[in-house]
Amino acid sequence: MATTSLDLAKVRNIGIMAHIDAGKTTTTERILFYTGRSYKIGEVHDGAATMDWMAQEQERGITITSAATTTHWPLDDVDYTINIIDTPGHVDFTVEVERALRVLDGAVTVFDGVAGVEPQSETVWRQADRYGVPRICFVNKLDRTGAEFHRCVDMISDRLGAIPLVMQLPIGTESDFKGVVDLVKMKALVWSAETKLGEAYETVDIPDTHVEAADEWRGKLLEAVAENDEEMMELYLEGQEPTEEQLYAAIRRVTLASTGAEGTTTVTPVFCGTAFKNKGVQPLLDAIARYLPSPLDVEAIEGHSPKDPEEVVKRRPSEEEPMSALAFKIASDPHLGKLTFIRVYSGRLHTGSQVQNSVKGRKERIGKIYRMHANKREEIESVGAGDIVAVMGLKQTTTGETLSDASNPVILESMEFPAPVIEVA
Numbered sequence: 001m002a003t004t005s006l007d008l009a010k011v012r013n014i015g016i017m018a019h020i021d022a023g024k025t026t027t028t029e030r031i032l033f034y035t036g037r038s039y040k041i042g043e044v045h046d047g048a049a050t051m052d053w054m055a056q057e058q059e060r061g062i063t064i065t066s067a068a069t070t071t072h073w074p075l076d077d078v079d080y081t082i083n084i085i086d087t088p089g090h091v092d093f094t095v096e097v098e099r100a101l102r103v104l105d106g107a108v109t110v111f112d113g114v115a116g117v118e119p120q121s122e123t124v125w126r127q128a129d130r131y132g133v134p135r136i137c138f139v140n141k142l143d144r145t146g147a148e149f150h151r152c153v154d155m156i157s158d159r160l161g162a163i164p165l166v167m168q169l170p171i172g173t174e175s176d177f178k179g180v181v182d183l184v185k186m187k188a189l190v191w192s193a194e195t196k197l198g199e200a201y202e203t204v205d206i207p208d209t210h211v212e213a214a215d216e217w218r219g220k221l222l223e224a225v226a227e228n229d230e231e232m233m234e235l236y237l238e239g240q241e242p243t244e245e246q247l248y249a250a251i252r253r254v255t256l257a258s259t260g261a262e263g264t265t266t267v268t269p270v271f272c273g274t275a276f277k278n279k280g281v282q283p284l285l286d287a288i289a290r291y292l293p294s295p296l297d298v299e300a301i302e303g304h305s306p307k308d309p310e311e312v313v314k315r316r317p318s319e320e321e322p323m324s325a326l327a328f329k330i331a332s333d334p335h336l337g338k339l340t341f342i343r344v345y346s347g348r349l350h351t352g353s354q355v356q357n358s359v360k361g362r363k364e365r366i367g368k369i370y371r372m373h374a375n376k377r378e379e380i381e382s383v384g385a386g387d388i389v390a391v392m393g394l395k396q397t398t399t400g401e402t403l404s405d406a407s408n409p410v411i412l413e414s415m416e417f418p419a420p421v422i423e424v425a
């Protein structure tokens with residue numbers, strides 16, 4: 001059985017948020033497809049298998065992801081582990097969205113390129129602001145009649161009050177949408193007209209028709225990053241062009257620092273494409289790895305002692321710390337029965353160990369631990385800080401409760417849910 005000790009710097013715990021119909025499911029499916037194809041675990045596992053599985057799921061019409069799905073994506077020869085936490089798209093599930101927001105580190109917001117910012121995109125955006133979740137945006141459906149990338153970007157700034165960093169410019173519109181200008185690399189990424197699922201893009205010179213716009217928007221990008229980042233500002237004032245690496249690093253710093261929490265303005269890199277037509281998802285995956293936070297970017301999570309709510313206890317995302325984990329979703333698996341999805345914040349959790357449900361003050365025994373992949377589950381022996389897994393065998397733990405080392409109990413910051421509205425007749 002695998003004992004995986006993850007390099008936390010290479011872990012991304014993310015959610016994908018959107019107004020219903022914007023393309024969250026399609027984008028997620030494509031992400032699972034591309035990531036499944038690029039990574040082999042245990043048995044032979046290739047694109048075709050993922051496709052078969054996807055076709056099956058679609059036939060049955062059930063949701064494609066579990067509460068959390070683990071995938072992998074290589075960028076610059078580094079393997080990133082991406083845990084995708086399901087965030088329900090419908091406004092009725094606002095409380096569930098809040099639970100998901102509590103355990104994820106970063107998010108991708110998907111917009112419909114025709115409709116732009118819609119009411120539910122606004123709702124989830126505000127929730128993410130409240131939790132200070134760093135975000136990148138994906139303007140989807142650029143193949144549709146009436147899609148306008150720049151209108152959507154303007155809405156991100158006008159309606160959401162955010163500072164969009166335009167990272168790409170679309171090449172071609174509607175059915176003629178071909179690809180994007182990458183404003184960091186200053187290259188064009190183009191796909192074939194009828195891009196098959198999984199097809200790679202070609203990196204070519206920016207077409208003559210787009211050179212002027214690319215220069216203009218590159219300038220705006222550098223200026224916007226500089227306004228929000230001292231290091232970049234210095235280069236900018238000296239009239240120096242940043243290297244690709246400097247620019248990546250600065251955009252990452254800005255995205256992590258400006259998250260909407262406590263009245264600050266959210267700065268958000270914006271990408272575009274069409275998930276349905278398989279254009280734009282690979283660069284989006286690169287962006288997830290490049291710009292969204294790792295569990296290490298949160299210095300420590302705060303909780304309190306079960307004995308004294310006033311006594312603040314901090315846990316750093318390290319295996320040296322006592323174990324603490326938060327249960328964020330209870331699900332029923334057709335084969336395994338009750339599964340509790342947890343995020344481990346500190347220490348390491350082992351199968352068969354006894355832990356304390358510090359909210360209820362009761363002992364719980366950890367049964368099997370599973371990493372949930374898109375089309376299979378993998379039993380693992382233990383799980384460390386920063387990671388997200390499903391656990392079997394918890395009898396009394398409910399959503400929002402903390403599991404901790406029995407001799408070092410902590411209650412992690414409880415989630416505050418809005419009080420139910422009571423209608424008086």
Ligand code: GDP
Nearest residue numbers: 020021022023024025026141144274275276277
């Ligand atoms: P969700 O409600 O946000 O999960 O949206 P879905 O992924 O289910 O997509 C809603 C509808 O839009 C479906 O009919 C999709 O096939 C379609 N769709 C998703 N992405 C695109 C896209 O890039 N272009 C076009 N034309 N349709 C898309």
